Amino acid sequence: AQSVTQLDSQVPVFEEAPVELRCNYSSSVSVYLFWYVQYPNQGLQLLLKYLSGSTLVKGINGFEAEFNKSQTSFHLRKPSVHISDTAEYFCAVGYGKLTFGQGTILTVHP
Amino acid sequence: EPEVTQTPSHQVTQMGQEVILRCVPISNHLYFYWYRQILGQKVEFLxxxxxxEISEKSEIFDDQFSVERPDGSNFTLKIRSTKLEDSAMYFCATTPQETQYFGPGTRLLVL
Incomplete structure (x- = not known):
């Protein structure tokens, strides 16, 4: 069985500030890890993924995430956010079917 | 860049009616998935x-649900007799191997 916990349901931040969205997972087997973003009234867009290899993965729009096996975490970071990053972000784990976290709503204020 | 498409974007139906949600996968993808997201809740695997063939299904996917690939391109999800609690956003996802690409979703409202 696998599960995902996103520790923050909402994260407000000012434009150009750094942000970290936290994700912890549990799984009895090795899995792949993903972050997806959902803009209002749109589908899920892949931000980045960890399959194997380097634990620091870079994605689109300047986002990156670090896989930490000992802490079973896969936190998403961006050093400087823009207004356009306002969206809901989902962490997911799986090999085949995906198990999603509850989502974190990132709101970037001017 | 190829995309997964879904139709219709919105569907309103009466309780007890059948609905068919359609997905057109990316052409070289071999694995297909349906997920749903009830308003305010997490995305759930169906x-x-x-x-x-169905390779895996969740406990949500009961006898009221079925999937098929009728013509080698479309991938459909049928709900035979809709219930109020079936109201949700339904997402199709496809993948060549490990990374799933999602469609824009169909918002289903059951009245």
Missing amino acids: VSFYNN
């Missing part, structure tokens, strides 16, 4: 489909 079913996976490979080689014209």
